[in-house]
Amino acid sequence: MEIYRVNKGDSLYDISNKFKVSIDDIVKANNLPYYDKVAVGMNLLIPSNSNKSNKNDFEYKVEVGDFLYKIAKKFNVDYEDIININNLKSPYVVYPGQTIKIPSSSSRQQISTLPFFQPGKDYEKYYDYIKEISDQLTYMAIFDVRTDKDGNLISEIPDDLPQFILDNNISPLPVITNFDGENFNKDLAREVLTNNMDKLIDNIVKLTVDNNYGGVILDFENLYPDDRDLFNTFVKKLSEKLHENNKVLGMAIAPKWEDWSDRPWVGFFDYEELGKYLDIAYIMTYEWGWVGGDPQPIAPLPNVKKVLDYAITKMPKDVIYMGVNLYGYDWLVYKYKQESAETVTLENAYKLAIDNNAQIMWNNQSKTPYFRYTDEKGDLHEVHFEDALSQLYKHELAEDMNLEGIGYWVLNTEIAPTWYILDDLFEVRKVM
Numbered sequence: 001m002e003i004y005r006v007n008k009g010d011s012l013y014d015i016s017n018k019f020k021v022s023i024d025d026i027v028k029a030n031n032l033p034y035y036d037k038v039a040v041g042m043n044l045l046i047p048s049n050s051n052k053s054n055k056n057d058f059e060y061k062v063e064v065g066d067f068l069y070k071i072a073k074k075f076n077v078d079y080e081d082i083i084n085i086n087n088l089k090s091p092y093v094v095y096p097g098q099t100i101k102i103p104s105s106s107s108r109q110q111i112s113t114l115p116f117f118q119p120g121k122d123y124e125k126y127y128d129y130i131k132e133i134s135d136q137l138t139y140m141a142i143f144d145v146r147t148d149k150d151g152n153l154i155s156e157i158p159d160d161l162p163q164f165i166l167d168n169n170i171s172p173l174p175v176i177t178n179f180d181g182e183n184f185n186k187d188l189a190r191e192v193l194t195n196n197m198d199k200l201i202d203n204i205v206k207l208t209v210d211n212n213y214g215g216v217i218l219d220f221e222n223l224y225p226d227d228r229d230l231f232n233t234f235v236k237k238l239s240e241k242l243h244e245n246n247k248v249l250g251m252a253i254a255p256k257w258e259d260w261s262d263r264p265w266v267g268f269f270d271y272e273e274l275g276k277y278l279d280i281a282y283i284m285t286y287e288w289g290w291v292g293g294d295p296q297p298i299a300p301l302p303n304v305k306k307v308l309d310y311a312i313t314k315m316p317k318d319v320i321y322m323g324v325n326l327y328g329y330d331w332l333v334y335k336y337k338q339e340s341a342e343t344v345t346l347e348n349a350y351k352l353a354i355d356n357n358a359q360i361m362w363n364n365q366s367k368t369p370y371f372r373y374t375d376e377k378g379d380l381h382e383v384h385f386e387d388a389l390s391q392l393y394k395h396e397l398a399e400d401m402n403l404e405g406i407g408y409w410v411l412n413t414e415i416a417p418t419w420y421i422l423d424d425l426f427e428v429r430k431v432m
Contacts, residue, residue, distance in 0.1 A: 001424045003389050005362075006042040019046045030388060031416050033351040041360030042350065043369065045388035045417040048424075057085065062098045075102050111398065111426040112138040112405035114217075114250070114282060114321055116175070118412055119143065119158050126412060127164065133419045134168040138405070138429050139280075141217045141250070145174045145207070146181075149188050151196035153203050162211055169432045171214030173250060176204060177221075184221035193230050201238045208247045214431065215248030217282065225267030232273045239277035250280030252323075255303075257310040275315020282407040283311055286325040291340040295331035295382035299324070300366030301393055308401060321405035322398050327413040328385025333372070335379065345413045349385040360387075367393040388417035395421050 004015060012035065016023045027035055029047045038044075060071065071094070072079035081103045083092055094100060117126070117140050130137075142165070144156045157174060165172040178189040192200055204216055218238075223231060239249045251274065254266040261267050275281060285307050286299035304322070311320055328349050329341035344352070349371075353360055356373035363370060370384045395418075398406050408418070422428065 001048050001420055002046050003392060004044045004046050006038050006040055006044060008040050010038060012036065012038055015044065021046055021049060029416050029420055031345065031347040031350065031414065033347050034354060037354045039350065039353040039358065039360050041362065041369070041371070043362075043387045043389035045420055047420055057101045057103055059099050060102045062094045062096055062100060064096045066094060066096070068092055068094060071102070077103055108425060108427040109399055109402065110429055111403070112321070112429045113408070113422070114139045114141060114280060114405055115408040115411040116141040116143070118410055119161055120412070123158060123161060129414055130411070131168055134170060136419050136422050136428050137170045138431060139171045139173050139214060140165050140411070141173045141175050143175050144179070145176050146179050147176060147188070147192055147200055149191045149196070151192050151199035151203060153207060155207070162213065166212065166432070169430060171431050173215055173217045173248070174207065174213055175217045175219050177219045178223070186222050186224050189220055189223050190227055190230070193227070193234050197234055197237070201234070201241055204238060205241045205245060205247070208242065209245055213247070215242055215250065215279070217250040217252060217280070219252040221254070222265055223268040225262050225264070228261065228268040228270055231268050232270055235274055235277050248279040249277065250282055251278055252282050252284055255283055255285050255307040257306045271311060271314035275319060278315070278319050280321055280405065281311070281315055281319045282321045282323055283307060284323040284409070286323060286409065289329060289384055291329060291343070294336055295333060295384065297363060297366035297368045297370070297384050298329060299394070300368065301397065302365065304394065305397060308397070308403070312401070317402065318404045320403050321407040322394070322403055323407045323409060324391070324394050325386060326408050326410060326415045326418060328383060330381055330383045333380040333382050343413070344383060344385060346385060346387060346415045349383055352383060386415060388421070391415070391418050392421050395425055399425050
């Protein structure tokens with residue numbers, strides 16, 4: 001796998017010949033909208049010609065005095081694996097000068113993955129996609145389960161979705177929210193945690209047991225900073241009950257690099273205390289550029305690293321999951337205060353760039369791509385998104401920091417390079 005930046009005059013045909021990789025494979029690996037058009041500045045992932053099953057194999061020329069057991073010991077692999085990969089026949093003799101394949105002992109770092117999946121009305125259209133990348137997924141967080149003020153749970157998860165996820169060797173984790181249908185409601189959260197905490201906890205545990213869920217993810221947002229201790233008590237008690245039933249507790253956590261205990265949105269998140277009780281601390285290291293704000297990178301790498309550097313000083317590293325955005329935004333440059341940005345997928349972004357003859361630029365500080373174009377009404381747009389290179393930087397950061405996991409928001413915005421990069425750098429854990 002390597003990344004190639006498209007230059008002026010390049011075509012997919014030229015790139016295909018240069019790397020001896022088919023156009024079909026390049027298109028698939030990058031969610032390209034066309035087979036015959038590219039935009040200058042695209043960072044294209046060039047997939048390896050090797051298939052997944054043998055990508056870690058390498059060749060070895062047998063030396064004088066070598067025999068299978070000695071070769072296996074030399075490379076720290078099982079000699080039977082050498083026999084199998086080379087289809088050797090009894091008596092399994094190798095000869096000086098003979099070239100054989102050696103299966104690499106896995107040197108890839110292990111990691112867990114947690115994509116969030118919003119079903120919606122047409123969730124079934126993603127089934128083939130999920131099947132295709134199922135080997136890359138440890139858990140899947142699924143919306144929506146809301147609490148009311150009395151501690152009752154209102155589930156909108158489609159009936160067949162959890163079983164489909166289980167059938168694909170992925171552990172489903174329902175997401176429990178304080179969303180009231182319009183907003184994350186701080187008053188609802190305060191009331192249920194003050195008056196009906198134990199009932200809510202019992203209902204959450206029952207939900208996981210009755211539906212064979214692996215656990216739950218809490219996505220409580222916009223709580224009053226003054227309710228920080230109340231929320232900590234809730235998490236502690238829920239963790240104890242879930243762990244008694246061999247279930248995991250995860251949480252979506254707003255990003256920060258100082259405690260900021262009195263600030264809206266982030267103040268009630270007590271990293272140090274929450275880290276004592278969580279199995280999964282999914283830190284949302286994105287949304288610096290957001291739909292209601294001005295055009296800017298959504299997840300600039302320096303900010304991502306700053307948040308994670310802070311997190312690992314406050315909670316165990318083996319619970320931290322770096323949240324990675326799989327989407328982009330398209331802003332109206334001069335009207336962003338009047339009109340919210342539109343969400344774009346990688347394919348959407350590339351199509352906009354190609355159709356409008358826009359050159360894709362690279363922000364070397366944020367390590368993210370962007371471009372501008374003018375629409376048919378004469379309005380100037382600015383698009384910030386994720387591509388193969390920006391995703392590579394984020395995954396390499398997770399590797400360098402030896403994090404427990406990577407989370408993804410959101411699986412519905414399909415992005416192919418992510419899964420090639422994940423597979424190249426990591427061995428994904430499975431819990432099923």
